[in-house]
Amino acid sequence: MRTPYTVRLFTSMPRAGWVALVLFALFAWVWMPIAHLALPPEHALHVSSYWVSLLGKILCYMVVAVAMDLIWGYAGILSLGHGLFFALGGYAFGMYLMRQIGRDGSYGAELPDFMVFLDWKELPWYWSGSDSFLWALFLVVALPGVLAWVFGFFAFRSRIKGVYFAIITQALTYAAMLLFFRNETGFGGNNGFTDFKRILGYGITTPEMRVVLFGLSAALLVGVLLLGRYLVTSRFGRVLAAIRDAESRVMFIGYNPLHYKLFIWTLSAVLCGLAGALYVPQVGIINPSEMSPANSIEIAVWVAVGGRGTLVGAVLGAGIVNLAKSWFTVSFPEYWPFFLGFLFIAVTLFLPRGVVGLWEQLRSRRGPQAASDPAPEAAPAPVSAAQGPRPPDTVVPAQVSESTRGATA
Amino acid sequence: MKKSSHWTHRAWLILPLLAALFLLMAAGKARAALDEAALQQLATGDFGARIAAIEAIGAGGGEDARRLIAALEAGELGVLDGRVVILTGGTVTDAASGATLEAAANAVDTLRVNNRVRRAIGTAKAALDLTAGERDTRLAAANTLRDNASETLLPVLERALETEQDEAIRDIVLLAAARVNLNAAEPAKRLKAVSALGQSSDPAVRTMLEPFLLPANEPDALVREAAADSINAIERRVAFAQHVGTVFSGLSLGSILLLAALGLAITYGVMGVINMAHGELLMIGAYAAYLVQGLFRTHLPEWVDWYVVAAIPAGFFAAAAVGVLMERSVLRFLYGRPLESLLATWGISLVLIQAARVIFGPQNVELANPSWMSGGVELAAGVVLPYNRIVILGFGVFVLVLVWLMMNRTRLGMFVRAVTQNRPMAGCVGVPTARIDTLAFAIGAGIAGLGGVALSQIANVGPAMGTGYIVDSFMVVVLGGVGQLAGAVWAAMGLGIVSKFLEGWAGAVIAKILVLVFIIAFIQKRPQGIFALKGRFADS
Numbered sequence: 001m002r003t004p005y006t007v008r009l010f011t012s013m014p015r016a017g018w019v020a021l022v023l024f025a026l027f028a029w030v031w032m033p034i035a036h037l038a039l040p041p042e043h044a045l046h047v048s049s050y051w052v053s054l055l056g057k058i059l060c061y062m063v064v065a066v067a068m069d070l071i072w073g074y075a076g077i078l079s080l081g082h083g084l085f086f087a088l089g090g091y092a093f094g095m096y097l098m099r100q101i102g103r104d105g106s107y108g109a110e111l112p113d114f115m116v117f118l119d120w121k122e123l124p125w126y127w128s129g130s131d132s133f134l135w136a137l138f139l140v141v142a143l144p145g146v147l148a149w150v151f152g153f154f155a156f157r158s159r160i161k162g163v164y165f166a167i168i169t170q171a172l173t174y175a176a177m178l179l180f181f182r183n184e185t186g187f188g189g190n191n192g193f194t195d196f197k198r199i200l201g202y203g204i205t206t207p208e209m210r211v212v213l214f215g216l217s218a219a220l221l222v223g224v225l226l227l228g229r230y231l232v233t234s235r236f237g238r239v240l241a242a243i244r245d246a247e248s249r250v251m252f253i254g255y256n257p258l259h260y261k262l263f264i265w266t267l268s269a270v271l272c273g274l275a276g277a278l279y280v281p282q283v284g285i286i287n288p289s290e291m292s293p294a295n296s297i298e299i300a301v302w303v304a305v306g307g308r309g310t311l312v313g314a315v316l317g318a319g320i321v322n323l324a325k326s327w328f329t330v331s332f333p334e335y336w337p338f339f340l341g342f343l344f345i346a347v348t349l350f351l352p353r354g355v356v357g358l359w360e361q362l363r364s365r366r367g368p369q370a371a372s373d374p375a376p377e378a379a380p381a382p383v384s385a386a387q388g389p390r391p392p393d394t395v396v397p398a399q400v401s402e403s404t405r406g407a408t409a
Numbered sequence: 410m411k412k413s414s415h416w417t418h419r420a421w422l423i424l425p426l427l428a429a430l431f432l433l434m435a436a437g438k439a440r441a442a443l444d445e446a447a448l449q450q451l452a453t454g455d456f457g458a459r460i461a462a463i464e465a466i467g468a469g470g471g472e473d474a475r476r477l478i479a480a481l482e483a484g485e486l487g488v489l490d491g492r493v494v495i496l497t498g499g500t501v502t503d504a505a506s507g508a509t510l511e512a513a514a515n516a517v518d519t520l521r522v523n524n525r526v527r528r529a530i531g532t533a534k535a536a537l538d539l540t541a542g543e544r545d546t547r548l549a550a551a552n553t554l555r556d557n558a559s560e561t562l563l564p565v566l567e568r569a570l571e572t573e574q575d576e577a578i579r580d581i582v583l584l585a586a587a588r589v590n591l592n593a594a595e596p597a598k599r600l601k602a603v604s605a606l607g608q609s610s611d612p613a614v615r616t617m618l619e620p621f622l623l624p625a626n627e628p629d630a631l632v633r634e635a636a637a638d639s640i641n642a643i644e645r646r647v648a649f650a651q652h653v654g655t656v657f658s659g660l661s662l663g664s665i666l667l668l669a670a671l672g673l674a675i676t677y678g679v680m681g682v683i684n685m686a687h688g689e690l691l692m693i694g695a696y697a698a699y700l701v702q703g704l705f706r707t708h709l710p711e712w713v714d715w716y717v718v719a720a721i722p723a724g725f726f727a728a729a730a731v732g733v734l735m736e737r738s739v740l741r742f743l744y745g746r747p748l749e750s751l752l753a754t755w756g757i758s759l760v761l762i763q764a765a766r767v768i769f770g771p772q773n774v775e776l777a778n779p780s781w782m783s784g785g786v787e788l789a790a791g792v793v794l795p796y797n798r799i800v801i802l803g804f805g806v807f808v809l810v811l812v813w814l815m816m817n818r819t820r821l822g823m824f825v826r827a828v829t830q831n832r833p834m835a836g837c838v839g840v841p842t843a844r845i846d847t848l849a850f851a852i853g854a855g856i857a858g859l860g861g862v863a864l865s866q867i868a869n870v871g872p873a874m875g876t877g878y879i880v881d882s883f884m885v886v887v888l889g890g891v892g893q894l895a896g897a898v899w900a901a902m903g904l905g906i907v908s909k910f911l912e913g914w915a916g917a918v919i920a921k922i923l924v925l926v927f928i929i930a931f932i933q934k935r936p937q938g939i940f941a942l943k944g945r946f947a948d949s
Contacts, residue, residue: 151929166751171884345760348743
C-alpha cells in the first residue's frame, strides 16, 4: 500500500512534519493575536477582522475535509451528506448562542426572535437545557454522533456501499434540509439562527473573541490531524484500508468490517459537528442551506482537489478551493460556479491524486529514485487516469479490473 | 403558476342554454294559461309576494311563463291599471291574454328588479328549463335549483324526477327536492328527504344533515336514525372518492418520477455512469420547451396551443446533443469509475446551471399550459383529475413504451445490451463499442429532455429546477434495481403512491423523510433493489 502522505510527513520526514506543525501553531496562536490585536489597523502587517473570520471559517472547513478524508480516502466510503453533520453541530451550538442573546433581541423577549415572530409562548421541549454551555457542547458531539451511528449501523449492516451509500447520504441531508426549512421544526426555518451576541457572557464580535475562536479552530485542526495520523498509522487504519480495497477478503480473514466502518463513520460525523460548532460563532449564521446536497458535494470536491487518502491533501484542498471561492465570489461572482465546475472536471480527469499527487508526480519526475511507489494505488478511485486517459475501447469492465487488481496486489 | 381558462367552459355551458331559450321563444305561439292569482300578486304585491309569484309562474311552466320571465328580466314588464303588461318597443301587450292594448308606453309602471328578484328570476328560469331543452340546459337548471329551490318549486322537481332519464341530472334534482323537504313539517317527508340525501357524495350535504342528529332539532327518532345512516353513506363515498384521487395523484407523481428517472435508468442503470448532471438535462428539455413556445408565439400565433407537441422533439434533441458533448469530452474517460464520474458530472451540472442562469436569467420562466391541457375531470366534489396530469401520465407510458421498444426491438438496443453485458466480447464481434456508448448516453440524455418537457407543464422552469429531481430520480433507480426498466417503473409508481398517501396523513416533508427511511429499510432487505442487478458494474 502506498504510504499516506501524512504518515510519511510524520515518519519518514519527522522533523519536517513537526516543524510544519509548530510553524502553524506559532502562526495561529502567537502571530495572529499579535497581528490582529496589538498592531494598529494602519500597520502593514495588521490582519483585519475580515481575514481573521475568513481564515477561521476555512480552518473549520479544513477540519471537515480531514473528517471526509478519513472516511473517503481511507475507508472508501463517499458521503454526500457530511454537510448534515456539520450543520447539526452548528445548530446544536447555535441553540446555545440563541439563548445567550437573552433579552437583547429585536423583540426584547426571553424567547428567540423567530419564536416570538411565530407567536410561540414557550420553548419547545428539545430546547430545554439549551442555555447551558456544557449541555450545548454535549449536543454538538452527541447529535451528529448518534445520527451517524444509527444511520451507519443500518447502512453498513446491509453492506450498502459505493454509489448507493453516496446517494442515500445525499437523500438524508436533502430530507433534513427540507425539515429544517420549516418553521414548525423550531429552528428558525428559512433564516436559521443569526444575530448572536455573546458566548459565556463575552461579546461575540470583539477582536479578542475572534482571535480565541480562531485559535480554537486551529487547535481543533491540529488535534484532528494528529488523531487522524494516529488512526491511519495504527493497526485499525490498516484494517480500514484493507476493507476499502477488498472488503470480502477482510471478512474471510475474520474481521467484521461493520465495527471498523461504523467507528470511523461516527468519528468523522462528530468531527464535522465540532467544526460546525466552531464555524457558527465565527460566521454569525447557520441556516438549512448548509445541509443542501450541493454543499456536501463541495466537501468531497475539497478532498478530491487536495488528494484523497493523504490528510494533508484534504487540508490543502479545502484551503485552495475556499480561498479561490472567496476571491471569485467577490471579484467575478458570475463565474465562480463555472470555475468550480471546470476545476472539478479537470481534477477528476487530469489530477486523480489531487494537488498532493501532482507535487509527487513532479518530484518523481525530477528524481527517479524518489518514485518509490510503483504499485498502483488500490483506492476505489484508482489511478489509471494518471497514465493518461485510456481509449474507451480498451476500458475493462469493473468486475474484470477488480479481479486483476486482486491478482496483482 | 399556470393560468387556466375557466371562462371557456362556462361559455360552453351558457351558449346552448341561450340557443335553446331563443328557439323556444321563437317557436312558442301556443298559449298555456298563466296563473291568474300569481299575475295579480306580481302586479300588486310587495317584493316578497312578487318573488313568490315569480316562482309560482316558473313552476307553472309553459310558453307564456317563459316570455313573461324573459320580459321581466329584460325590464320590459310593467303594470297598467292593476294588470301585468309586456312592453315591447312602443307596444303594450296584456300578459295574461296576449292582446295588444291601446295605451301609451309611458303610462306603464315598469316593475323594478332587485337582487332578490333577480335570483327568483333565475330560479324560475331554471324551473322552466328543467323539463325542457338539451341535456346541458337541464343540467345547468338542476344545478341552479339545487341551491335555490323553494317549496313552490317542489311539484316541478317531482315532475322532473318522473321524466328525467339522465342519471347525473336526476341525482341533482333528487338533492334539490330533498333539500326542500328537509324543512317540511311532516316527519315522513323529512325522513324521505334525509334518506335521499344519503345518495349524495357532496361533503356539503353532510353538514346539512348534521343538525338532524340532535334531538333538540329533530324530534322524530326515525329521521335521526336515517340522518345518521345517510351521513355514514356520504362519508364512505367521499372517502372512496378521495382515495381514488390520492391514487391518481400518486400515479401522476409516479409518472413524473418515472419520466425524470427513465433517462437515468439508462445512463446509470445500463451504462454505469453516475450522472449528477441528469437534473440539468431535464432543465435543458424544459428550457427547450420554453424556446419553442417563444418561437410559436412570434411566428405561429394561431398554432400556439400545439407548441408542446413541437417541444417534444426539440427537448429530446437539445438534451441529447448536450449528452453527446458530455460523453465525448468527459465521461468516456471515466467508465468503470462510478465515484469519479459522479464528481465530474457534478462539475458539469454546476456549469450547466450557471450557463442557464447567464442565458435565461436567474428567475423562473413562464410556460403556459395549452388550453387543451387546462381544466380537469371532476370525479366527485373536491376530487378533480387535472388534464395536464392525465396527459403527462399518458406521455410517461408513451416514453416507456418507446424506450422498451428501443432497447428490445432495435439493433441499437441489442448493441447496447451486448456492450452492457460483455464489452470485450461485443467489441470482438464487431460492435462499435465507443459509438454505442455515445449513442446510449445521448438517448438517456434525450429521454431526460423529454422528462423536462413534461415537467415544464406542471412545475417551475428555472436554473435550479434540476437539483430538486436528482435525489428523487436516484431513489427510483436505486429502489428499482440498477439496470432494470421494469424496476424503475415499479419503483416510480410505488414511491409516487406511497408518498401521496403519506402526504395526506403526515404532510409533505414528513412524508419525504418517511419515504427515505422506507427506502433504507427496503435496501436492507433487498440490497439490489426490487429486481436483481445486471449492469456493467454489478459489484460496484
